[in-house]
Amino acid sequence: MTELSPTAHVILGMVSREPRSGYEIKSLVDNSTRFFWAASYGQIYPELKRLSEAGLVKGSDVPRGERKRTVYSITAKGMEALKGWLREAPATFEMREEGLLKLFFSGVLPPEEAAATLRAMREHRLGVAERLRSFEPEAMERAEGAEDGDPFPLMVLQSGIEFNEWFAEWCERMTDRLLGSPAPERSS
Numbered sequence: 001m002t003e004l005s006p007t008a009h010v011i012l013g014m015v016s017r018e019p020r021s022g023y024e025i026k027s028l029v030d031n032s033t034r035f036f037w038a039a040s041y042g043q044i045y046p047e048l049k050r051l052s053e054a055g056l057v058k059g060s061d062v063p064r065g066e067r068k069r070t071v072y073s074i075t076a077k078g079m080e081a082l083k084g085w086l087r088e089a090p091a092t093f094e095m096r097e098e099g100l101l102k103l104f105f106s107g108v109l110p111p112e113e114a115a116a117t118l119r120a121m122r123e124h125r126l127g128v129a130e131r132l133r134s135f136e137p138e139a140m141e142r143a144e145g146a147e148d149g150d151p152f153p154l155m156v157l158q159s160g161i162e163f164n165e166w167f168a169e170w171c172e173r174m175t176d177r178l179l180g181s182p183a184p185e186r187s188s
Helices: 006-017 022-030 041-053 076-087 098-104 111-144 152-178
Strands: 057-061 070-074
Touching: 006 022, 006 041, 006 057, 006 070, 006 076, 022 041, 022 070, 041 057, 041 070, 070 076, 098 111, 111 152
Parallel strands: none
Antiparallel strands: 057 070
16 A cells, blocks of 8 residues: 555554444544544545555444444554554644635725624634533543543644634634724733
8 A cells, every 4th residue: 555544543543442444433433533634535445445455454343233344453464554553753833724714815804894703703612612621531531441442532622722712812802903902811
């Protein structure tokens, strides 16, 4: 197999912890990495096929009742590919935020209308931070639990919480600046 796609790395990471079906991988993505790296069913299933053909994962039929179900586990070759990727410096540092794109071009609007974009981004970020906080107790338990506790998902979760709280605060300060209100002192 040539170079692996980002989705392939997501899948390898998800099955490195325990064997999972494509549905379970997607569900886990939706409640964890999607906040910074999403993957759709349309990406996951073709990638599972490619990874299986390359010998990086192995599928086993594990039906649930009448329903067909394939559960994938990582192979030794797949684990080496995952570790190799983890040891490389990140190559992608991209943030896609439509609100910032709109704000960039908002010079054509009156300040009150442009401030609506900032308010919408603030509300969204506060909602995301609240949702992420709801995952924190379980992530803390897993990180501090058994001797094989994994602290890294908790670290990433906390970065998401702090980033979204900072972003919401930034939106509030920029709204105040835009509308000419004195900005509150920034907390350290």
